[in-house]
Amino acid sequence: MSYNIDDVLDVTIEKMAIGGSGIARHGGLVVFVPDSAPGDKLRVKITTKKKSFAEAQILEILNSGPSRRQPPCPIADRCGGCNWQHLTETEQQNQKQLFVKETLAKFLPGRTLQFLPIKPSPLSFRYRNRIQPKYHQGQLGFFSRRSHEVIATNDCLITEEKLTASFETIKETLDQKFLHKNETQRLEIYLDQNETPQWALLGEEREGIGFAQVNRFQNEDLIKTVLNWAEDMTYERLFDLYAGGGNFTFPLANHFKAQNIIAAELDPRLVQKAQEKIQSTNSLQKRVRFYTSDVALFLKRTELKAKDLVVLDPPRSGADAFVMKTLAHSPVQKILYISCHPVSLARDLKYFFEA
Ligand SMILES: C[S@@+](CC[C@H](N)C(=O)[O-])C[C@H]1O[C@@H](n2cnc3c(N)ncnc32)[C@H](O)[C@@H]1O
Structure with missing residues (x-):
């Protein structure tokens, strides 16, 4: 069957895609439909047609999926900020979890991975700082x-x-x-x-304050999880790579009081912030070193040992290939990777299975 722009189709949404649209199939065609919800039966019109997929807009909701709701925000249908507000929170979590599972399964076929239950943000609204x-x-x-x-x-x-x-x-x-x-x-x-x-x-000269976790409530849980997961070993040194302003560095330093902790971060504004904190606290001055460095360059100069802990929290694009290869071939026994994007996580984890 061939498809063209403006064709009208009746489709059922199977699941959500990471860009925010719902995914349906019509014949062999994958159709992405913004503002749709899993289980929705929709009449849609094709707006963009590519070789293997199309984008379509909703003409009519024939039957709403079970998790569709009225978005709580009055401008949610127009504002570019949120595109899943018409899904219940539980469905948003299910879809995110599904996306992580499917992405890892696709990149790491045949591997058995253990998934823990999703830990939602304590707040669904009023959380961005x-x-x-x-x-x-x-x-x-x-x-x-x-x-x-x-x-x-x-x-x-x-x-x-x-x-x-x-x-x-x-x-x-x-x-x-x-x-x-x-x-x-x-x-x-x-x-x-x-x-x-x-x-x-x-503007061109000022590009914001640099990275900071946007949800401080969820960030508290994230820090607790990092500390809990690090708990079961005795370490010689702790490394915090892609350290930002020390979001994990300082809690790790407070938790593991006998170890030196070494952090690497590229953005000098964030390193400066961390240095100020180190300088203002005597107990941190001897044990915490914060370097303005690309993580790959930092690892070229550093020999990792079996009893080191490595925490890494790269940007959405993931870690550098050299970084992942170095970690995968290092003797380090405990690595905690905090990811901002399941696709880059899955791609980066591949290095561990190839090592
Ligand atoms: C997801 S943020 C994590 C920051 C910190 N761990 C936190 O929780 O606030 C990623 C950080 O990596 C830094 N970064 C990006 N590319 C880098 C690189 N090649 N080497 C070192 N740091 C880098 C960014 O400036 C950013 O601060």
Whole structure:
């Protein structure tokens, strides 16, 4: 069967794809449908057609899937920020878990892997401590889906209220400077360590504050998990690679008081932040070393030993191939890899099975 743009099809959504759309099949064609939910029976119209897949928009919901709900946010259907708010939280978690399992199975065929139950964020809303809204001619908000039109809002349900409470004053300041200018301003609003809102315009010279975990509630669980999973061995040294501002470095240093801990991070702003913390605490000065370095270069200069602990938390793109090969061939017995993306995790883990 051949398919063309504007063809109308009746489909059933099987599951969600990582980009946010639901996936259906029609004949041999895979169809991605934004704003759909698993189990939805839909009448859709093809909007994009590629060789092996198509994208389609919903014309009519013939029958809603069991996990479809009214999105709690009033602008969820237009705002480009959230694309799964029309799914219950349980379904969002199921779909994420399924994605991790299927991705690992695809990249590591024939391997038996043990999966623990998903640990959801303690909060489904009001958890983000950092956002990057946009401003254009009196409108402060977020880019709409698939365009750079700014959808104005004075709230964002997934953001901590301490931050959204600052929208009004920030907008007033922006109005004074940019109300009649045509360019769209990108800004970053974040809670600092005293939980006070801070903000800055983002531009070519200023690219935000560097990496920070956006959900401090879930981050607490993440740190506890790292400490628990590290607990069962005695180490000679601890390494925190892709260390950011020391999110894991400092809890590890406080937990394992007899060991030296060595951290590597590329972003000098984050290293500076960590250095300030080290300098202000006597007990850390002797035991914690923080290097501004690419992790691959750092590992070229470092000989890892069996009794070292390695924690690594690379960006979404995953770790460098050299880093993974070095770790896979090293004598280190315990490696904790914290991943931001299941595809790069699966790709990186392959090195361990090839070693
Ligand atoms: C996912 S963040 C993790 C940061 C930290 N572990 C945390 O929990 O806040 C990844 C970090 O890796 C850093 N990074 C990216 N590429 C790097 C590289 N090649 N070498 C060292 N650090 C890198 C980024 O600047 C970022 O801080």
